[in-house]
Amino acid sequence: MSTLQLLEDLYARKVTFSDSELFRYREFAEQVVLTLLQEVQKQRRDGDPVIGSKPIGTGSAFEGVKVKPELEFDFMVPIQNNMDQIIFCDTDWNVPSRFGIVKTGSQPQAILHQASKWKKPGDFETKFCKHVSSYGLLLSAEKIRQWFQSLSDRTLPALRQIFPGSTFRFQQHGPARNLILTKDGKELNIDIVPAIKYENAFLVAKQCSSQIILPNEVTWRLSLSTSERDFFKEMKRILPYNSCHLKCLQILKYLRENDDQLYPSSQFTHGLQSYYLKTALFHLVMESPPQAWAAGCLEQRLREMIDYLIDRMVDGNIPHIFLGNQRHLRNPQWHLGVPLKFFRHTEANLLEDVKPDTMQQARLRLIQIRDNLDGILRQYLKEYLNGAESQSWCVVA
Numbered sequence: 001m002s003t004l005q006l007l008e009d010l011y012a013r014k015v016t017f018s019d020s021e022l023f024r025y026r027e028f029a030e031q032v033v034l035t036l037l038q039e040v041q042k043q044r045r046d047g048d049p050v051i052g053s054k055p056i057g058t059g060s061a062f063e064g065v066k067v068k069p070e071l072e073f074d075f076m077v078p079i080q081n082n083m084d085q086i087i088f089c090d091t092d093w094n095v096p097s098r099f100g101i102v103k104t105g106s107q108p109q110a111i112l113h114q115a116s117k118w119k120k121p122g123d124f125e126t127k128f129c130k131h132v133s134s135y136g137l138l139l140s141a142e143k144i145r146q147w148f149q150s151l152s153d154r155t156l157p158a159l160r161q162i163f164p165g166s167t168f169r170f171q172q173h174g175p176a177r178n179l180i181l182t183k184d185g186k187e188l189n190i191d192i193v194p195a196i197k198y199e200n201a202f203l204v205a206k207q208c209s210s211q212i213i214l215p216n217e218v219t220w221r222l223s224l225s226t227s228e229r230d231f232f233k234e235m236k237r238i239l240p241y242n243s244c245h246l247k248c249l250q251i252l253k254y255l256r257e258n259d260d261q262l263y264p265s266s267q268f269t270h271g272l273q274s275y276y277l278k279t280a281l282f283h284l285v286m287e288s289p290p291q292a293w294a295a296g297c298l299e300q301r302l303r304e305m306i307d308y309l310i311d312r313m314v315d316g317n318i319p320h321i322f323l324g325n326q327r328h329l330r331n332p333q334w335h336l337g338v339p340l341k342f343f344r345h346t347e348a349n350l351l352e353d354v355k356p357d358t359m360q361q362a363r364l365r366l367i368q369i370r371d372n373l374d375g376i377l378r379q380y381l382k383e384y385l386n387g388a389e390s391q392s393w394c395v396v397a
Contacts, residue, residue: 033055035162086196206220227336276309283321
């Protein structure tokens with residue numbers, strides 16, 4: 001059996017959901033989050049930031065690259081407050097790359113008297129802000145996250161009543177409130193994260209984990225996930241019909257997510273994020289002619305993505321697809337709504353916080369996978385291949 005056939009079999013049998021199955025669960029997840037936000041509005045007090053009622057779906061389930069078996073869905077929930085200014089690293093070197101800070105302040109008296117929207121300036125400042133020398137009041141990502149999670153937790157009784165037959169529980173997961181629920185005996189994992197809109201981008205309540213001059217709690221992670229979602233739509237438009245780009249990414253994601261089954265200490269699984277694989281695809285699509293992604297080129301493109309990651313591990317640098325990527329300035333096709341200022345930022349390196357030893361081990365494992373791709377595919381397909389061989393033997397006998 002050829003490598004291409006092994007890849008196609010793995011994709012069909014192990015990797016991809018049927019469109020109808022994924023749509024059914026995604027639609028249910030959206031209904032649950034809409035209901036949660038309606039209930040959250042009842043918990044919100046005068047003086048709190050305004051919470052949007054329409055969640056924004058992001059990530060692989062909305063990009064068409066979800067991989068079995070986990071049913072995971074990501075949503076951003078826009079919030080509004082009295083922002084004065086959002087500052088990024090291009091104008092302030094104290095702000096880390098890929099993050100921003102939000103300057104805020106007390107509401108003007110004219111607003112304070114409007115339907116008691118704000119009780120008094122001190123309430124908002126104490127509850128949601130942190131005073132930082134030379135900056136004044138900065139909106140705290142940590143306090144916003146804790147506040148939103150507290151409101152979300154109070155919706156559990158309503159969710160159980162509105163969706164009988166399903167179970168619901170919350171747990172902490174990074175900046176998001178992670179809702180775990182069951183439907184038809186299957187577990188759905190939903191991440192809901194508060195976000196602030198900035199032009200066609202968002203700041204999510206995820207703090208910088210590196211040592212910086214600013215307090216970590218006031219840093220907000222820059223998210224261009226809606227533009228990344230649009231990147232997939234643009235690829236579908238310009239690449240050949242039935243192109244292999246989605247299949248290529250999904251198979252590589254599957255290999256990453258399951259590599260620790262074959263190699264328990266795999267730093268491909270534990271040291272590299274799935275986001276790096278998506279970024280690799282974006283870079284390679286931009287650099288390749290469209291016909292390079294024809295359906296029959298799946299093996300070549302998969303190996304190319306693996307080689308790209310191996311080379312990036314040597315350099316210790318995976319450039320962000322948008323931030324600091326000035327090639328986009330020469331090719332408006334790939335702007336995708338991203339504010340032009342972000343292309344002029346200092347180039348953002350996704351590997352800047354990854355330890356060298358982790359990169360080295362991940363690189364060596366990727367080389368092993370590349371050089372023994374057929375054998376690894378056969379291990380994942382072992383039950384199917386053994387069954388096929390048994391049937392063939394019976395026919396011959």
